[in-house]
Amino acid sequence: MALQLILGGAGSGKTTLLYDELIRLSMEHPKQQFFLIVPEQFTMQTQKDIVTRHPCHGTMNIDIVSFARLAYRVFEELAVENLAVLDDMGKSMVLRKVAAAQKRQLVLFGGQLNKSGFVGQLKSMLSEFYQYGVTPEALKEQMEKGDMGQVLQGKLTDMNVIYRAFQAFMRERYITAEELLDVLCRVAERSRLLRDSVLVLDGYTGFTPVQYRLLGQLLKLCREMYVTVTATGDTDLYGPGDEADLFDMSRKMAGKLKCLAEENGVAAKQDIRLADRPLKRF
Secondary structure: OEEEEEEEOOOOOHHHHHHHHHHHHHHHOOOOOEEEEOOHHHHHHHHHHHHHHOOOOOOOOEEEEOHHHHHHHHHHHHOOOOOOEEOHHHHHHHHHHHHHHOHHHOOOOOOOOOOOOHHHHHHHHHHHHHHOOOOHHHHHHHHHHOOOOHHHHHHHHHHHHHHHHHHHHHOOOOEEHHHHHHHHHHHHHHOOOOOOOEEEEOOOOOOOHHHHHHHHHHHHHOOEEEEEEEOOOOOOOOOOOOOOOOOHHHHHHHHHHHHHHHHOOOEEOOOEEOOOOOOOOO
């Protein structure tokens, strides 16, 4: 079990180096399982890149997945009960239904429900709540502090009402796409597919709390984990941060990953820095 970060600025060749090393390892260890995890919108392009670069022109024992697709792969392996996942359209319909049912309790939102795009804004807000672990109890605690304006207080009150009604409707019926990784966290340790695999993450500038929680579990299960981090050679990723810094998100990601490795008793290899190499892309 080991973690290694690959550091470099945009166009320095992080992805090229990573893919070539991944292909080399996959050919040397044909019985090993390799997962290349990228954002959902990059999966098809990444598959094309791997097939093009691979001497056998195939992905072979390399699985190119997003976090959600990885979850489904594990659910299929473990025969997890078929989960009814609510898509964005279904989520909007449920929100419209529960918000209309709670209309009399809404302080500010009651008159806005029929306005174009309003339910979409509610859906986006709820998605953020699920991804960052914000619960109705956390909203209530924030409201009780009382150090906010009347408008904000009213918005939080309404969101709390809608959030609770949404959860009550969803309970034992559906789960949202954002909850898939919560389920994966609960069953990951049972997966033989993940155990002793090699995980490679590319294309991320940071992770949500539930993704970090999952990565902490995966670090204990996998043989090795490689992660690309965008940062120029003179960037101190482990020093004090500054939110105005261009690479502050990269600093936070690198620091959090190293903390996860330490918390889970996983060795952190020396970072690979590509700063001194000529730019590949440009």
